[in-house]
Amino acid sequence: MAEVKEKLRIDKYLWAIRVFKTRSLASEACEKGKVKFKGDSIKASKAVTVGDEYEIKTEARKWIIKVTGLLANRVQYAEAVKYYIDLTPSEELEPTKTQATSFHTGKRLSKIGRPTKKERRDLDDFVEDV
Numbered sequence: 001m002a003e004v005k006e007k008l009r010i011d012k013y014l015w016a017i018r019v020f021k022t023r024s025l026a027s028e029a030c031e032k033g034k035v036k037f038k039g040d041s042i043k044a045s046k047a048v049t050v051g052d053e054y055e056i057k058t059e060a061r062k063w064i065i066k067v068t069g070l071l072a073n074r075v076q077y078a079e080a081v082k083y084y085i086d087l088t089p090s091e092e093l094e095p096t097k098t099q100a101t102s103f104h105t106g107k108r109l110s111k112i113g114r115p116t117k118k119e120r121r122d123l124d125d126f127v128e129d130v
Contacts, residue, residue, distance in 0.1 A: 008070045010035060010054070011044035016071040017080045019056055019063060029056070053087065064088045 011026040014035070020026040026035075026044070033041035034057040048067055056063040069083040115123065 007047040008072055009044060010042060010046045010048050012072060013048045013067070013070065014056065016074050017065075017083050018074070018077055019058065019065075029058070034058070062088065 011023055011030055014020050014026040014029075015023040020029065029035050030042060030044040030046075035042055036055040037046070037052060039055075048070060050067050050069060052067045054063075054065055054067075056065065064087040066085040066087055067083070068085055071080065071083045074080075
């Protein structure tokens with residue numbers, strides 16, 4: 001494990017604890033104001049210290065984390081969760097769970113959208129009879 005004693009950038013930290021998939025996504029989130037410290041947007045180069053609390057908005061959900069240790073290199077998820085405490089309220093977590101099952105499956109709801117082959121044949125027969 002690469003525990004750090006000196007300065008560590010917030011973008012590198014968020015990537016290492018697996019909040020973002022790539023470091024460039026973490027930097028981009030900082031630039032767009034999606035990472036906040038004490039209510040203010042921060043730059044990707046801000047140094048992280050133990051005890052800091054950050055608000056982070058990702059595509060999937062909103063995070064509120066407290067830094068418990070500094071981690072410079074990306075490690076397994078089971079190891080990464082030891083370096084922060086997730087303070088996100090449970091009300092914020094619930095909508096994302098229900099939303100994920102219905103919106104991100106890639107499937108359409110049944111009987112909505114384009115007609116099936118059978119329905120199309122029935123429509124063609126109906127139109128020919130008129």
